[in-house]
Amino acid sequence: MxxxxxxxxxxxxxxxxxxxxxxxxxxxxxxxxxxxxxxxxxxxxxxxxxxxxxxxxxxxxxxxxxxxxxxxxxxxxxxxxxxxxxxxxxxxxxxxxxxxxxxxxxxxxxxxxxxxxxxxxxxxxxxxxxxxxxxxxxxxxxxxxxxxxxxxxxxxxxxxxIGQHLNLPDRVDLAQKILKRNSPTAKETLRIMGFEITDDGLKMVEDPIW
The missing domain is CATH 2.30.110.10 (Electron Transport, Fmn-binding Protein; Chain A)
Structure with a gap:
């Protein structure tokens, strides 16, 4: 596609x-x-x-x-x-x-x-x-x-x-880089990308909003 x-x-x-x-x-x-x-x-x-x-x-x-x-x-x-x-x-x-x-x-x-x-x-x-x-x-x-x-x-x-064009490992890698950079919009971006920030790092949510 x-x-x-x-x-x-x-x-x-x-x-x-x-x-x-x-x-x-x-x-x-x-x-x-x-x-x-x-x-x-x-x-x-x-x-x-x-x-x-x-x-x-x-x-x-x-x-x-x-x-x-x-x-x-x-x-x-x-x-x-x-x-x-x-x-x-x-x-x-x-x-x-x-x-x-x-x-x-x-x-x-x-x-x-x-x-x-x-x-x-x-x-x-x-x-x-x-x-x-x-x-x-x-x-x-x-x-x-x-x-x-x-x-x-x-x-x-x-x-x-929001990273939907990437395969799963690359999408997770991008999310981790965004988390590490920690811009003012990082948390909201990760939420929209379908990730939840936990004590252990990032977790993909089962029902993302996008």
Missing amino acids: QLVGILQIKSYQKVKDFLNEEHVGRICSIDENGYPQIIPMNFVFLNDAVYMHSHVRGEKLDNIKRNNKVGFESDRELEFLPSYFEDPKNASLADTLYISIVIKGKASLVVDREEKTLALNGLMKKYQPEGMYDPIQSNMRVLDGVAVIKVIPETLHGKYK
């Missing part, structure tokens, strides 16, 4: 889970001069669409009204793999473990108050899961002071690289 195929996220549920965990996405629209404009945004993935809130005026809104074809992506760098993991003399062997989702789709400004309310409450639930707020109601004036962008995907591609 080609490496590209091995790196593809085939589970749509995994895609949704990842998008629901990530806090920053980037929407790319085309400006009046034909250049791409990329903006980092808070977002929520609901009912198979991406929703973002925005000020009621701005370049990205003008871009979308003029050309509703957009790109959207969200990614997470898990771990930088220094070149000396493979060869101390060959810098080209440096690599990165990551997860990423890339969408091409059509964007629109939500005008239906019920859908707008759904999106804004979805954003609050995602970013403030502890609650302690009154849910937004569709008759509130606050809806008039915020724009909600909706992106319906036409294509959605997910990729991840």
Whole structure:
């Protein structure tokens, strides 16, 4: 199997889970001069669409009204793999473990108050899961002071690289090197790779999350 195929996220549920965990996405629209404009945004993935809130005026809104074809992506760098993991003399062997989702789709400004309310409450639930707020109601004036962008995907591609392309001994060896390097993200990376840190070292879990 080609490496590209091995790196593809085939589970749509995994895609949704990842998008629901990530806090920053980037929407790319085309400006009046034909250049791409990329903006980092808070977002929520609901009912198979991406929703973002925005000020009621701005370049990205003008871009979308003029050309509703957009790109959207969200990614997470898990771990930088220094070149000396493979060869101390060959810098080209440096690599990165990551997860990423890339969408091409059509964007629109939500005008239906019920859908707008759904999106804004979805954003609050995602970013403030502890609650302690009154849910937004569709008759509130606050809806008039915020724009909600909706992106319906036409294509959605997910990729991840967590060592799944390696045979088991090489994957264990990589995990041990990550553990020894002990970067700030090492423990989370090892968890995603399917390893548990024990008193005796590393142990592969029976039901990894990826």
